[in-house]
Amino acid sequence: MIVIMGAAGATGGATLHSLAALGVPTRALSRDPGRLAATLATALDRPARDRLAPARPEIRPADAADAQSLRAAFHGARQLFLTMANGPHQVRYELNAIEAAVDCGVEHIVKVSAPAAEPDSPVAVSRGHHLVEERLRSSGIPTTVLRPYAFMQKLLLLAPGIAAAGVVHSAMGTARCNYVDVRDIGDAAAAVLTRPELSGGTYPLTGGRAYSHPELTALLGELLGRPIHCVDLGPSELHAHLTTRAGMPDWLATHVVEIQQLARVRRETPDDTLHRLTGRAPRTLEAFLTENLHRFR
Structure with missing residues (x-):
């Protein structure tokens, strides 16, 4: 099972759809599961709904500020796709998710980061991504980093x-x-989540x-x-x-x-990594x- 955090967002939603198209079981998390279910139903046209019905995501309630709800949502999951909206609480929420993943025995995390995720980056959000990447490296969980x-x-x-x-x-x-x-980011994420030989890398997109x-x-x-x-x-x-x-x-x-x-x-400058991941x-x-x-x- 692959857990998708940020499923209501741009990259989370795109990844969810890419995995559904491959028939991969997913669990989408949201503070408002009813709203997410309605959004996903609207986003798929009728033929797509029929085609993707066997892979429609399991939707669970979870709040990134609530460690207990995260642990409940991660239970039984093997992989975590981690992307949270940029904002003042992003680092805290992503660190909470990592701690819950450690507690629940998650085996692989794919994190959406930023190109300039460095400790001295002039972009504050990128410095936050660096802090999260550092925690991932110390967590012991194999990690793949996407840098769109x-x-x-x-x-x-x-x-x-x-x-x-x-x-x-x-x-x-x-x-x-x-x-x-973002649809290409979703396809790249789906590739690293379903092809073990691609895991563990850092990929600019x-x-x-x-x-x-x-x-x-x-x-x-x-x-x-x-x-x-x-x-x-x-x-x-x-x-x-x-x-x-x-x-x-x-x-x-x-x-x-x-x-x-x-x-x-x-x-x-453009990079060919996305082409290499998606073909x-x-x-x-x-x-x-x-x-x-x-x-x-």
Whole structure:
């Protein structure tokens, strides 16, 4: 049995669907199991529901802040897929999950981390991932680490501004960003969870091409048939824009600015790891934007 933490999130949900497509038994955890069940039912179309019926996940209640509920949810599980939403409590929640996994005899953990998970990373969330990775190394449980770059799905957060004003605000200048589709992350996770020869590694996950924000807006403009402009701001200006105009909480706006500043000093280049894990090329940014173009109109 594979336990999926963060099953209601982007990477957890994608991994759940990838494993279901392979017919692999899974146990999805949520503080609100009824809501998760409804979300999963809606996410699968009728033919997919019929095809995946034998592998539909077992849904269990669990709260990452409650060690007892985690131990109950992990009972009898052999593997754990660990991904929690970025936020002020992420490190504590993931450490709680590791302790419960140790107590329950989990044999393999796949953790979704970050590219710059280093003790001196300029990105606070990445420093948190480093702390969790350190605990995993000392836990004695064999661990596989996935390090995806920026999710294509996060670009949908830009859609309202683009639809209303045709503008993207950035503090990256001409630095390029690796974008990867979360569905590809799910497929990569499913590969390392079902193929023992892949376990134990640390895998960076990118799309096939890195894009600057000017290149991104040019592509969007071409697909939409109208000009889209990139407005380059300083870090503090972007932070103010994200908190006041976009309504982001302070920690998240800080995270976005830190990531963009890191891209300016650490060049991001595509990697072929995802192709090696899944046996196919990653989804392209153009295909993703085309699929979701109605959101940007």
